[in-house]
Each structure stands twice: as C-alpha cells, then as structure tokens.
Amino acid sequence: MATKKASSSRKQSTVKATTSKATFSAYTKSVVKFGKALKGMPLLGVIVAEFIGTFLLVAATMSLTVTYGQLPVGLVVGLVLVAIVLLVGGVSGAHLNPAATIGAYVTRKISAIYALGYIFAQALGATAAVKLLSTYLEATKNADTQSSLLLVKASTIADGKEWLVLFAELIGVTILTFGIATALRHKNNRAVAAITQGFSILAALTIAGSLTILLSSAQQGTTLAFLNPVIAFAANAIPWPMTIWPIAIYIVAPVIGGIIGFALQDYLHTQSDSCDCETCN
Numbered sequence: 001m002a003t004k005k006a007s008s009s010r011k012q013s014t015v016k017a018t019t020s021k022a023t024f025s026a027y028t029k030s031v032v033k034f035g036k037a038l039k040g041m042p043l044l045g046v047i048v049a050e051f052i053g054t055f056l057l058v059a060a061t062m063s064l065t066v067t068y069g070q071l072p073v074g075l076v077v078g079l080v081l082v083a084i085v086l087l088v089g090g091v092s093g094a095h096l097n098p099a100a101t102i103g104a105y106v107t108r109k110i111s112a113i114y115a116l117g118y119i120f121a122q123a124l125g126a127t128a129a130v131k132l133l134s135t136y137l138e139a140t141k142n143a144d145t146q147s148s149l150l151l152v153k154a155s156t157i158a159d160g161k162e163w164l165v166l167f168a169e170l171i172g173v174t175i176l177t178f179g180i181a182t183a184l185r186h187k188n189n190r191a192v193a194a195i196t197q198g199f200s201i202l203a204a205l206t207i208a209g210s211l212t213i214l215l216s217s218a219q220q221g222t223t224l225a226f227l228n229p230v231i232a233f234a235a236n237a238i239p240w241p242m243t244i245w246p247i248a249i250y251i252v253a254p255v256i257g258g259i260i261g262f263a264l265q266d267y268l269h270t271q272s273d274s275c276d277c278e279t280c281n
Contacts, residue, residue, distance in 0.1 A: 043114060047121040049091035053084045054125030057096050058231055062133055078202035085183070085194035093184045094197065097228045098122055099173050099258030100180045107262040109184065126230035157224065162245045165212055165224050170253040172208030172227045176200050177261030185269070201227075229254055 060080040085094045095101045098119045105115040157165055179200020183193035208225035226232040232250035239246060 043117050046092040046114065047117050049088035050095065050118050050121035051125040051128075053088040053092070053094050053096045054122045054230065055129045056084050056087075057081065058126045058129035058234055059133060061231060062129070062234065075202060077205065078198040081201050082194040082198035085197050086190050089183075089187065089190050089193050089197075092118070093180075093187055094193075095180065096122060097173075097176070097180070097254075097258070098230060099228065099254035100177045100262075101258075102255050103177050103181065103258030103260075103262035104184070106259050107181075107266055109181075109262070122230050123233075126234050130234045157245065157249075162249065166245075166249045166253050168208045168211035168225055169227065169249050170257045171211070172204040172225055173254040173257030174261045174264070175207065176204035176227055177258045178265050179203075179261075181262045181265035185265075226250060227254065 057077075057080065061077055064076050064080075081094075081096075084096070088094050093104075095104065095118055101110070101115050101118040101122070104110045105112065110118070179196055183196040183200075186192040186196065204227055205225065208227060212224040226235065226237060229238075229251050232238055232246075237246060237250050
C-alpha cells in the first residue's frame, strides 16, 4: 500500500515538473516572440528613441537656463545634444524637434505615419520633462517666503518687436535643421552626426540668442529664442487661448525654417561633385 502511494506521489511530482517546464518554455517563447515583434516594428523604436531624446533635451535646456541664465546655454546644450545623438541617433536620427520632422517629411526623408510618430513622441517627451521638473522645483519653495525657482518662461515681447523675434526664430531654426539634415546623411556614423548636431544647435542658439537678447527681460529663466515648438509650449511661450503672434513666431516660423533647412541641405548636396555620406554609397 505504501509502495503504491509513493509511486503515485512520484507520478504527480513528475507531472507537475513537466507542466512547470512546459509553462516556462511557453513563457520563454512568448517573450522571444514579443522581442522579435518589437524588432519588426521600427516605428515603435523611433517613438521610444524620440521620447527619450526629447525628454533629455527639454529637461537639460530648461534646467540649465534656470540655473545659469542664457549665456552658457548654447555651449552646454550643444554638448548635451552630442550625448543625446550618441544615445538615440542610431535609432531615430534624433530629430527632437517637430520643425526638423516636418522638414524631413516635406523633403521625403520620412513617411507621414513616421512624421506623426516623431511629433507625438516629441510632445510626450517634452511634457514629461516639464512635469518632472515642475514637481522638483515646487519642492524648492521656502516655507516662509513661498518662493521657488521657476521653469524657463517666455519673456513678454514688446509691441512692434514681434517681427524681430520671428526673424530670429526663423534664422535659428533654419541653421539648426540644416545641421540636423546634414547629420542624418551620416546616421551610421554617430560620432560625426552627434558633433554636427551639437555645433548646429550651438550656432543656432548663439545667433538667435544674440538677435533677441536685448529684447528679453532680465528676469531669471526668461528667454525669447526657443527654436523648437515643444520647448516653446513647455515654457508657455504659446499661451492658451492661442494668439496670432505666438503661433507665428513659435510654430509657423520654425516649421518654415525646418523646411528651408532640409531643402537647402538637399540642394547643396546635389551640387556636390563628391560625397562620402551613407546615402551616396
């Protein structure tokens, strides 16, 4: 009788072990299958990369401007952008800017569905960065003074000076997206792409900042040059309800600048007698 019970117990243990192995094997196969499915969905990779890159760019830009003001931001953000491109540029090209994405779409570098994915990820990344920074800065309030550091806020544009700010934004975004378009031709060489984009944002912020610095207030964390619609939204440069000038300066001008930057790079590229970028190999 005892022998039969022991035999029955061994059989049950064997069945349970076999069932556990089968379950684990099925789970492992499901994970592998899911991983392969993700690899077969490049758009998802692009969305994740643009979200991470835009989150880092917006967080760095706003926190550095709050801490140091306008002067060192161009150089430091340029270095930050180099690091970001090295991190995610191999996946998405590191647009990190709806103006660049629209420029790439108009010049047929990406499809409409990809353009929407890029812009969605950029907006989401910027929003997440602002929420996180706002939470931390709220914690800096002094119990006595109820004062706290503020995130980057757009300066009020003096009446009659709107065209000057619009022109600065247009020029700055054109320079920036020209650099991004150039970097995308070296997407497989991330070091070259990163350095190109880093210097392009340095040049763009320096020029646009120089054109607008005398028009902005001297308060901490204020600026007029954003060169990126999602950063402009994050800094409340585009208020709600929207008005004409903020839309023209921080949405229309960057989009036009993005298209000009990509189109100009394409034109100069076709005029070159020799080229060593990946798209020509």
